[in-house]
Every structure is written in C-alpha cells, then in structure tokens.
Amino acid sequence: MPTTQETTWRAGRFWWDCASTTSTCALRAVVFDLDALTDIECDGHRVAYNAAFAAHGLDFEWSVVRYRQLLALSDERQRVAAELRKRGVATEVDVLTKLLADEIYTTKTMLFDELILERDLAPRPGLVDFVMDAVGAGMQIAVVTNGQRGWAEPLVRQLVGEGLVESVVSAEDVVKPTPDPEAHRHALWELGVCPDDAIAITGSASGLRAANSAGMPTVVITGEGTPDIPAALAVRPSFDGANPLRIADCQRLHTTWWKSHKTSAA
Secondary structure: OOOHHHHHHHHOOOHHHOOOOOOOOOOOEEEEEHHHHOOHHHHHHHHHHHHHHHHOOOOOOOOHHHHHHHOOOOOHHHHHHHHHHHOOOOOOOOOHHHHHHHHHHHHHHHHHHHHHHHOOOOOOOOHHHHHHHHHHOOOEEEEEOOOOHHHHHHHHHHHHOOOOOOEEEOHHHOOOOOOOOHHHHHHHHHHOOOHHHEEEEEOOHHHHHHHHHOOOOEEEEOOOOOOOOOOOOEEEOOOOOOOOOOHHHHHHHHHHHHHHHHHHHO
C-alpha cells in the first residue's frame, strides 16, 4: 500500500489545495465503508453476539430479521439491553441490566475479532465488478472501518482482491469512530483528494452521516429494498441487478451533485 506522501505526490496536491472556483469537478476517488463491501452486521456482528449470548448462558439467538430491527438503535449495548428486557432477563429498573449488557458486548468484541476471518464473508453482489470498473477508469479506492487493522485489511483483500485498495482507514488511525467523519477525512487525506473530488459508498446509516459530514456525496447500498433516504445521492439494493451500478453512473451522479452543491453554496 503506498504511503501518504507517495499518494499525495502522485495526486499532485493535498485536498486543502483544491480550488473552489472551477466550473467542473472530476470524480477521482471512491471511499467505501466496510458495510458497503459485505453484510458485516448480519453475517459478522450478529453471529458474534449469538456466540456471546451462549457464552453467558443465555438460551436465545438473534435472527436476521430481529437484528435488523435492533439496528435502529445506534449503540450496540442498547441493543443488547433491549433484548434482555424483551426476553424477561432484566426489567426497565434492573440496575444490573447495563452491567450484563456491557459484559456481553465485551465478550462479543473478543469473539468477533477471533471469528471474522473464519466466516469467509462474501462480497456484496456485483461489488468486484464495480471496483474493477472504477480502477479501470483511474479511480483511487479507499475503505474506512471502525474495526481493527489486524482483521480489516485481510478482510478487504478477501472481499475485493489484492492491490486494488490504496488505503484502509481503521480504528487505529482515528480518535472518533463512525458516525464521526474523521475516518472519511483521513481517507481523503491519504488519497490526496478533496471531498468534492470523491464519492462515498456506504452500507449503513452511520456511514451515510459520516460521509455527508465529511462533505462527500454518498450512494447507499441497502442490501435489501430501497428505502427513502433523503440525505443519500442515490440508494441501491446492491451493485448488480438488472441495472448494475457502474462508475459512469457515479460520475453522472457526482456531476449533478457538484453543480447543485455549488449553486446552493453560491
């Protein structure tokens, strides 16, 4: 993976050197979050939580449907506490609920780090074709994640392939995790591009908030269905289908966004 200095030299500028008065703005980079590459929530975190429940002697599991419902709660410990109350393990006034939820979360985190590379997670349908299309068009590629570098980089290579992603921004690179925009800003800095020159692709609501806060137009890959997400540039169930997502689509969306963005800012 090239160093920041090498990448910036190749790009010819730092993102803060970008001119703001040009009449056009070319798309130069795509920044994914890990949720856009694979369904890491249901196929990774959910599985780890079920193992954590068993480790704590709790005889229940989260189904995919139930887990997706709980994703409405942004804090993982809140999801666990809500499930404990639903199952009658704790009550609203039980002072031990938070402690048990914390213990389960800690166990889940340790189990997740152990099992994630053993899960053989599959890339989202059409992802590899999209990335190859983007690289062929000269795009720089970055991935951001709240995960640890030790498993995040191997997982990205497993999902996308060797040598295609120029930057993986992990938990070790930032102080504040997503939905804070720090990881996306760090990725832009490593690639040597400004927010106007990039597009983000996310598979989560927190990723959408982070990318938008970093000033990037964002495409959301939902995995199932296409809900109304006003803050997104576009919403797709996947990268493939009857009308697969291509980098040319992103370039058109980016151009439309940029013109609208500059008009509203004028």
